[in-house]
Amino acid sequence: MAATIIDGKKIAETIQQELAEEIKQLQAEHHLTPGLAVVLVGENPASKVYVRNKNKACHDIGIYSEQHNLPQEASEQELLALIQQLNHDDKIHGILVQLPLPDHIDEHKVINTILPEKDVDGFHPVNIGKLMIGEKGFRPCTPFGVQKMLSYSGVPIDGAHVVVVGRSNIVGKPIANMLLQKQPDANATVTVCHSRTKDLAAITRQADILIAAIGQPEMITAEMVSENAVVIDVGVNRIEDPASKTGYRLVGDVKFDEVSQKCKAISPVPGGVGPMTITMLLYNTVESAKQSLER
Ligand SMILES: NC(=O)C1=CN([C@@H]2O[C@H](COP(=O)(O)OP(=O)(O)OC[C@H]3O[C@@H](n4cnc5c(N)ncnc54)[C@H](OP(=O)(O)O)[C@@H]3O)[C@@H](O)[C@H]2O)C=CC1
Numbered sequence: 631m632a633a634t635i636i637d638g639k640k641i642a643e644t645i646q647q648e649l650a651e652e653i654k655q656l657q658a659e660h661h662l663t664p665g666l667a668v669v670l671v672g673e674n675p676a677s678k679v680y681v682r683n684k685n686k687a688c689h690d691i692g693i694y695s696e697q698h699n700l701p702q703e704a705s706e707q708e709l710l711a712l713i714q715q716l717n718h719d720d721k722i723h724g725i726l727v728q729l730p731l732p733d734h735i736d737e738h739k740v741i742n743t744i745l746p747e748k749d750v751d752g753f754h755p756v757n758i759g760k761l762m763i764g765e766k767g768f769r770p771c772t773p774f775g776v777q778k779m780l781s782y783s784g785v786p787i788d789g790a791h792v793v794v795v796g797r798s799n800i801v802g803k804p805i806a807n808m809l810l811q812k813q814p815d816a817n818a819t820v821t822v823c824h825s826r827t828k829d830l831a832a833i834t835r836q837a838d839i840l841i842a843a844i845g846q847p848e849m850i851t852a853e854m855v856s857e858n859a860v861v862i863d864v865g866v867n868r869i870e871d872p873a874s875k876t877g878y879r880l881v882g883d884v885k886f887d888e889v890s891q892k893c894k895a896i897s898p899v900p901g902g903v904g905p906m907t908i909t910m911l912l913y914n915t916v917e918s919a920k921q922s923l924e925r
């Protein structure tokens with residue numbers, strides 16, 4: 631039977647409407663407009679699409695957003711100085727530095743310079759540490775979006791066997807940690823797989839919830855999933871497509887056509903995790919603005 635489609639775009643719209651209401655209230659009661667600064671170094675076309683989508687979403691719901699474009703050759707010093715300036719800027723409640731950065735810039739140094747209370751990406755070691763021990767802090771947007779997507783869709787996480795394929799710092803590791811927590815919308819039994827995993831298919835077939843964050847176009851096939859599985863596809867891969875106007879199209883890490891004929895539920899690409907990521911960035915920015923009232 632064909633799978634239920636988990637419509638990330640629609641869930642994202644619902645959450646964004648709630649955020650827009652909350653922003654109106656913040657403006658009416660506290661004269662406060664949440665502000666986000668996005669920093670982009672260089673000319674990566676995929677990054678540009680993400681940045682454009684973020685700016686539009688901010689505009690739509692009433693978040694002030696500003697974009698800082700540095701040239702590819704910008705020095706690490708220049709970037710760190712810009713972050714310091716944004717750290718001190720009272721209109722700015724969230725700072726996002728688009729990754730990956732050019733090779734001559736140390737990513738860790740850059741992330742460490744962002745004030746943890748403005749780190750709406752949830753990448754600063756302080757926020758990662760809080761996530762690990764179950765303390766309140768900013769959650770990375772993609773994992774947070776996946777968690778919200780599952781809970782809005784009524785997928786039980788408590789007691790489920792979640793298999794995550796991928797162990798990056800921005801997706802695989804934080805999502806595994808979030809769903810493992812002894813907390814609501816979590817309590818999963820988690821297995822994390824990666825490129826050195828032996829007999830990957832034998833493990834993915836055991837998943838009640840399979841999360842693919844691999845960066846390999848359509849790698850997860852029908853024989854790797856069970857009929858009861860809920861499949862969340864985090865992958866966003868551009869592949870060449872001469873039939874498309876742009877010359878390329880987006881596919882996930884899951885072979886959607888065959889897997890969706892077998893599993894219980896699945897999130898599509900585009901229209902799945904991507905819009906949820908943007909929404910949780912907005913959510914964290916609003917949260918950060920609210921927290922600034924308490925300081
Ligand atoms: N929708 C969204 O909002 C977002 C989407 N993405 C997308 O998600 C995907 C993953 O991103 P990211 O985590 O940054 O990617 P990384 O390249 O940082 O990590 C990929 C992970 O997949 C593992 N892997 C690679 N090949 C295989 C394989 N053949 N078998 C098993 N495991 C494998 C790697 O293993 P190892 O560690 O051993 O190298 C690594 O842990 C990408 O397509 C990216 O574009 C990313 C961020 C946000």
Ligand SMILES: Nc1nc(=O)c2c([nH]1)NC[C@@H]1CN(c3ccc(C(=O)N[C@@H](CCC(=O)O)C(=O)O)cc3)C=[N+]21
Binds near residue numbers: 726727771
């Ligand atoms: N500091 C930082 N934080 C990030 O969160 C971050 C990052 N750097 N670098 C790049 C990755 C990738 N990422 C995406 C987010 C949304 C979509 C998205 O909205 N995708 C739409 C499609 C957009 C399109 O049409 O191209 C969808 O899947 O429906 C895609 C990719 C965030 N990342």
Ligand SMILES: [Mg+2]
Binds near residue numbers: 730733734
């Ligand atoms: Mg680098």
